[in-house]
Amino acid sequence: MTPILHHYPPSLFSEKVRVLFGYLELEWKSVIIPPIMPRPDLVPLSGGYRKTPILQVGANIYCDTEIICRHLAKRANDATVYGHGFNAERVARWADTELFRIVVALNFRPEAIQAQMSQMSAAGMKAFQKDRAELSAGSQQIRLDPSAAEAQFKGLLQNLENSLAAKFLSGDIPCIADFSLYHCLWFVGENIANASILECWPKIKAYRQRMANFGHGKFTQISSQEALTEGKNTEPAVPANAEVDQSIAGDLRAGDSVTIAANDYGRNPIAGNLVSWSANEIVILREDPEAGAIMIHAPNSGFEVAARVN
Numbered sequence: 001m002t003p004i005l006h007h008y009p010p011s012l013f014s015e016k017v018r019v020l021f022g023y024l025e026l027e028w029k030s031v032i033i034p035p036i037m038p039r040p041d042l043v044p045l046s047g048g049y050r051k052t053p054i055l056q057v058g059a060n061i062y063c064d065t066e067i068i069c070r071h072l073a074k075r076a077n078d079a080t081v082y083g084h085g086f087n088a089e090r091v092a093r094w095a096d097t098e099l100f101r102i103v104v105a106l107n108f109r110p111e112a113i114q115a116q117m118s119q120m121s122a123a124g125m126k127a128f129q130k131d132r133a134e135l136s137a138g139s140q141q142i143r144l145d146p147s148a149a150e151a152q153f154k155g156l157l158q159n160l161e162n163s164l165a166a167k168f169l170s171g172d173i174p175c176i177a178d179f180s181l182y183h184c185l186w187f188v189g190e191n192i193a194n195a196s197i198l199e200c201w202p203k204i205k206a207y208r209q210r211m212a213n214f215g216h217g218k219f220t221q222i223s224s225q226e227a228l229t230e231g232k233n234t235e236p237a238v239p240a241n242a243e244v245d246q247s248i249a250g251d252l253r254a255g256d257s258v259t260i261a262a263n264d265y266g267r268n269p270i271a272g273n274l275v276s277w278s279a280n281e282i283v284i285l286r287e288d289p290e291a292g293a294i295m296i297h298a299p300n301s302g303f304e305v306a307a308r309v310n
């Protein structure tokens with residue numbers, strides 16, 4: 001079954017996955033979703049998870065690029081993207097969290113927003129800001145001051161330029177840390193008010209080009225309705241290695257009624273029954289009135305599981 005990516009063009013986490021599709025030479029289907037809620041055809045599949053992107057494989061839904069990328073590497077029988085083990089995975093996580101905060105602070109300062117969204121109407125802008133305020137509601141993250149972000153980002157670029165000794169971070173083959181670093185650099189490079197910050201670093205420039213050269217692979221565009229129909233008409237596949245690791249899950253058992261939620265921002269809970277919970281992955285099964293049986297996969301890192309009181 002061909003994987004379907006629900007995404008929108010300027011989404012940086014989506015770019016991480018699009019480039020991975022290109023690198024792994026996997027075919028995929030693309031559904032362009034609105035950059036803000038509501039997403040009526042996606043919610044029956046996602047169970048309320050509201051971040052972008054989301055990967056769909058029939059009635060199996062992967063939330064968060066950490067689990068999406070793991071799934072794609074496995075699907076492509078690739079042993080290299082995750083071949084550098086713990087260190088590369090921690091650098092990827094650092095880029096997806098701390099570096100992400102820095103580049104968002106840069107691209108969301110007033111002059112950068114204006115450059116990026118000059119086509120947007122005043123009403124569109126207001127709706128976007130309201131949506132993103134809802135996204136960060138309840139978040140513990142402290143907003144980063146844009147000038148501090150710029151100083152930190154420039155320091156980081158200096159260090160990166162000085163340490164890039166091979167084609168990619170860990171040698172001549174890219175690993176997961178490259179895809180996470182790259183999407184953050186891509187995001188800054190796409191903003192005309194900020195792109196110049198990246199210009200004076202020749203090694204970083206060549207590195208960005210090498211990553212961009214992977215392209216987005218071969219994909220076809222489909223509608224959100226078609227994707228929903230595919231979810232409805234397919235039975236979810238139970239992961240081959242499904243197990244609830246009691247050393248991680250504590251008192252929770254397979255079949256227990258739970259909610260899972262991202263624990264940073266976009267914390268909308270997804271309700272279902274626990275199928276699997278291991279070091280890297282949480283899987284729950286939910287019954288949706290519109291989409292039927294849907295299996296949700298999320299990473300263990302950055303998500304919380306709570307027993308549901310019925």
Ligand SMILES: N[C@@H](CCC(=O)N[C@@H](CS)C(=O)NCC(=O)O)C(=O)O
Nearest residue numbers: 011012013050051052053064065066
């Ligand atoms: N940890 C998440 C972060 C995803 C994320 O923050 N995506 C942004 C877009 S790049 C988002 O969800 N924005 C709000 C939205 O699209 O509704 C992941 O790795 O997938």
